[in-house]
Amino acid sequence: MYVKICGLSEPEHVAAAVEAGADAVGFVMTRSPRRIEPERAAELTALVPDHVLTVGVFRGEDPETVRAAAHLSGVRAVQLHGRHPHEDFTALKDLGALLIRAVDAEADLRCGAYDEDLLLVDAPHAGSGLPWDWAAIRGRPTGRWLLAGGLSPSNVTEAIADADPWGVDVSSGVETSPGVKDPALIKAFLAAVRGAR
Numbered sequence: 001m002y003v004k005i006c007g008l009s010e011p012e013h014v015a016a017a018v019e020a021g022a023d024a025v026g027f028v029m030t031r032s033p034r035r036i037e038p039e040r041a042a043e044l045t046a047l048v049p050d051h052v053l054t055v056g057v058f059r060g061e062d063p064e065t066v067r068a069a070a071h072l073s074g075v076r077a078v079q080l081h082g083r084h085p086h087e088d089f090t091a092l093k094d095l096g097a098l099l100i101r102a103v104d105a106e107a108d109l110r111c112g113a114y115d116e117d118l119l120l121v122d123a124p125h126a127g128s129g130l131p132w133d134w135a136a137i138r139g140r141p142t143g144r145w146l147l148a149g150g151l152s153p154s155n156v157t158e159a160i161a162d163a164d165p166w167g168v169d170v171s172s173g174v175e176t177s178p179g180v181k182d183p184a185l186i187k188a189f190l191a192a193v194r195g196a197r
Contacts, residue, residue, distance in 0.1 A: 001160065001193050002167025004146060005186055006057065007034035009179065014047050016183035020190040023167070024053035026079065029069050030061060033178040034171065041073035055079050055100065063091035070097055077118075081126065083107070089114045102126075102148070105136065111143025120169055123149025129172035131155060135162040153188035157196040168193060 005017040006026030017025050025048060027041040028034040036044075038056075045054045056075035058066050059082050066088075070078050077098035080088060089099055093115060102120035103109075111119035121141055123132040131150035147165035152173030160168065172178070174185040 001165075001196065002144075002146065003190060003193050004053075004055065004167065004169040005171075005174065005181075005189075006055070006148075006169055007032070007171035007175075007179065008044065008181060009034060009036050009040070010181065011044065011047055013181040013183060013186065014044050016181070016186045017190075018048060018052055020187045021194070022052060022186075022190060024055055024077070026055040026057050026169075026171070027073065027075065028057045029073065030057060030059040030081070032059075038069040038072035041069075041075065045074045053077050053098065055098075057081060057102075060084075063088050066092060067095060070095060079120065081120075081122070084114075086114045089116055105140070109137070109141040109145070111141065111145050117144070119143060119145040120148055121145055121165075122169075131159075134159045138163050141165070151189075153185060153192045156189060156192050160193070160196045 002023045004024035005022045007028050008014050008025050048054050054075045055077040056070050057079045079100035079102050081102040099116040100118045101114050101116035104124050144166045146167040146169045147163050148169035151170045174189050176182045
């Protein structure tokens with residue numbers, strides 16, 4: 001099961017995610033309590049070993065803004081959150097980065113429909129930290145897709161059983177307050193996911 005820990009902003013939290021076995025770590029470079037500047041993201045990506053994917057998260061920015069931030073930060077993947085048009089993904093294909101399309105359950109749930117490499121299916125209110133009806137999307141997404149939205153160490157096993165995703169993504173579920181990650185919760189989340197399969 002692929003695991004992404006998102007919204008990281010401190011070196012010790014990046015280290016905790018890597019040590020716990022995360023497959024990917026995300027850096028939010030858009031409007032959010034977890035927002036960091038591309039320069040800060042560059043400092044953090046430098047701490048991440050090559051086998052862990054570094055992801056820059058964007059919502060609503062135009063492709064050129066995304067491209068500039070991706071180059072500056074050094075991330076190896078770009079996640080476009082929300083209703084970005086197909087053209088935005090096409091415009092970034094030559095970036096040389098993995099492309100992730102992050103949407104809610106009302107969108108086209110075929111991974112690759114917008115030429116993306118990974119699909120992320122999030123809660124209706126992304127970033128709220130509230131659990132939602134994970135079982136409602138079971139069997140609908142195709143290809144490599146990550147379940148997100150309201151996941152935590154205490155419910156991720158249930159969410160995996162309900163939705164049967166290829167991977168999972170967590171942010172607020174491993175925080176003590178908005179934007180403040182807890183290394184112990186990160187480790188507990190990874191342990192729960194590994195125990196689920």
